[in-house]
């Protein structure tokens with residue numbers, strides 16, 4: 001007890017000295033403004049309540065709504081038109097009485113006069129036909145009748161409902177308020193014209209193949225969908241403008257899809273009438289695929305598909321699907337589909353991974369698509385929850401990547417002669433992993449995409465990176481590793497927004513919502529927490545919020561709560577600010593302690609040299625009596641000196657130039673060439689966000705200190721990461737030399 | 742959805758803010774101007790496909806198939822005058838790094854008082870494109886931006 005008190009007093013004394021001397025130095029440099037980089041983010045997060053707990057988990061009274069759908073939809077292949085009817089059962093699980101409900105009519109962004117067009121910034125630039133057609137669409141000269149046409153809306157007794165369409169949403173005013181725990185059943189009928197994706201673009205629509213006269217349909221956002229009503233926003237009433245994606249309610253789907261009888265359909269959910277919908281030989285192959293765990297089985301071959309392309313059936317056929325606990329439903333339909341499938345085992349679950357592609361996707365698709373699905377399900381399941389759905393489909397659609405539950409539409413098309421570059425191959429694999437990966441974020445861990453793009457795109461891009469690392473050799477990453485986000489982060493601040501910005505307002509969305517969060521999570525995992533703590537916390541987040549609606553605070557809180565590490569500074573720096581990482585090692589000075597008979601040298605003048613490790617000689621003197629306070633015991637300076645004598649002491653001064661506080665990851669090289677690594681936690685900056693000083697002792701002299709030698713922290717300037725500074729060649733000089741070799 | 746960086750066609754419609762970065766370093770001793778120009782691989786691939794009509798142009802193909810396109814591109818879109826006289830470019834190399842393409846070119850015998858830099862990269866193709874130019878000499882770094890509205894900027898030597 002006594003001893004520890006004394007140690008505290010001495011520590012205090014030393015602290016006083018440090019404070020005093022640092023105060024003295026401060027006056028000479030530019031004034032420094034405290035920016036609260038280590039302040040807690042409590043004031044930025046919602047106050048925990050019975051719905052959302054302070055530890056980041058759903059609270060004891062957490063609730064969410066539910067909507068079950070019974071849909072009949074038919075695809076008109078002559079007019080490229082969708083018409084449908086649906087019976088929705090909306091369950092009010094909230095503690096509130098509802099007097100109206102809101103539906104999403106996303107197709108209405110294609111309506112004349114939609115806000116998407118009206119708010120779009122446009123100027124005349126390059127007038128080739130694709131760009132010009134874009135201008136035409138955007139200025140309403142198009143003759144396409146876009147948007148959803150509601151032809152009927154009734155309650156379950158057939159009585160017309162009072163509906164008000166507000167841009168991309170529709171409000172239904174209820175005759176009787178919907179009480180907590182009650183459900184509301186209603187019926188809607190509608191139709192809309194499909195868009196040509198090549199001309200008009202969009203997440204869904206069709207592609208036309210002039211050589212064989214067939215269409216490939218990728219159909220989504222095709223039915224009036226319940227908006228989310230939750231404890232956080234009430235109704236999610238942010239209109240659809242195009243960039244901010246979707247917020248949807250979970251439910252069960254029974255969907256009957258009517259298409260020309262020679263079409264092949266792929267959809268969310270399990271096919272209920274496979275025996276009836278599929279020719280016997282295809283049906284049999286599908287059964288074989290269900291137990292083929294090592295390789296895909298071709299269900300419809302390229303020859304079969306080419307044969308089928310020539311058919312023009314006048315009759316129709318129904319494909320019946322059932323999907324449980326999904327937030328959405330999408331499907332694809334064409335005569336052109338080749339189809340392969342492979343089974344995946346995930347603990348006690350068996351999933352069927354399936355790919356559907358036209359011959360234009362081969363030979364790339366038969367080699368890579370299903371394999372990429374399998375890889376994705378394995379890696380993502382390990383880091384989150386086992387993939388809970390029975391199927392995972394990848395559909396080839398030119399020039400896009402877009403995700404829906406159990407089904408996604410992916411780019412990657414070889415040249416007409418079937419050749420393809422590595423670039424085409426890797427971007428195709430990357431897109432498939434990404435879009436299949438979206439099953440986990442946001443289809444299962446169901447964040448609000450319309451509000452926060454990083455919660456699905458960023459977290460998903462991070463797991464996409466882990467999947468590529470785990471299953472492919474030397475995958476040419478375009479995001480994920482720390483160094484790939486450096487250029488963006490140190491760029492012009494006027495073109496950068498914090499990650500905590502709505503996707504409709506973000507500039508450089510690709511970097512903001514994909515690359516930066518992917519790198520941020522990667523750095524959090526590899527540098528700050530280490531894989532073990534990170535993986536546990538991340539899995540906890542996924543388990544807690546699977547099939548629920550998490551918000552940013554739930555993620556931040558869970559990651560801290562389950563890892564045991566306060567990360568508020570990390571969220572502040574990476575998620576709420578546009579700071580970048582640049583830590584400089586400014587000086588390294590070697591201190592030698594002199595025996596007592598030499599002159600003392602308490603105060604060390606500042607050393608500016610960056611070309612060599614300077615040496616300073618100092619000595620330990622006896623502490624004056626009055627500093628001991630009440631203690632009777634005295635320290636003997638010679639004993640203290642002896643304790644220090646066998647070690648080499650180095651003082652290192654660091655500065656934080658980029659503004660983002662980060663751990664200082666170092667590699668020290670000793671005189672004999674051996675090395676050691678050490679990491680100083682980010683809290684070292686908590687007194688001064690822009691500078692810190694450390695003393696290290698080593699049992700042999702050092703010759704080199706490097707910060708972040710492995711390029712793991714996104715440090716923007718590597719020249720100031722080395723001490724003594726080394727003559728480094730700029731990239732320009734390196735390229736010039738290479739050229740001369 | 743997919744990262745729009747990897748979907749060139751889509752990017753025309755969904756992606757309003759393209760940025761390229763050009764680092765110019767003036768070396769007083771050798772009287773040379775070193776230029777490193779960064780652009781997005783997808784953007785330039787699309788641009789060259791359109792300009793040249795070569796639909797199969799692949800930026801990641803072998804150097805001998807790609808270089809002449811890139812060299813033409815950069816000569817056309819970065820024009821530098823020194824006190825009113827145009828300076829010719831010396832091509833050094835290009836490098837692909839993730840989704841970035843970087844060009845390295847050098848200008849020699851740069852003695853005079855004012856440089857004018859006209860950087861028209863993608864200004865005609867992409868609405869909202871801006872080309873940021875960082876000019877470094879011994880003492881300082883100046884930053885200016887070329888855009889649809891203002892294609893030429895000036896730096897004093």
Ligand SMILES: [Zn+2]
Pocket residue numbers: 434438456457460742743744
């Ligand atoms: Zn995505």
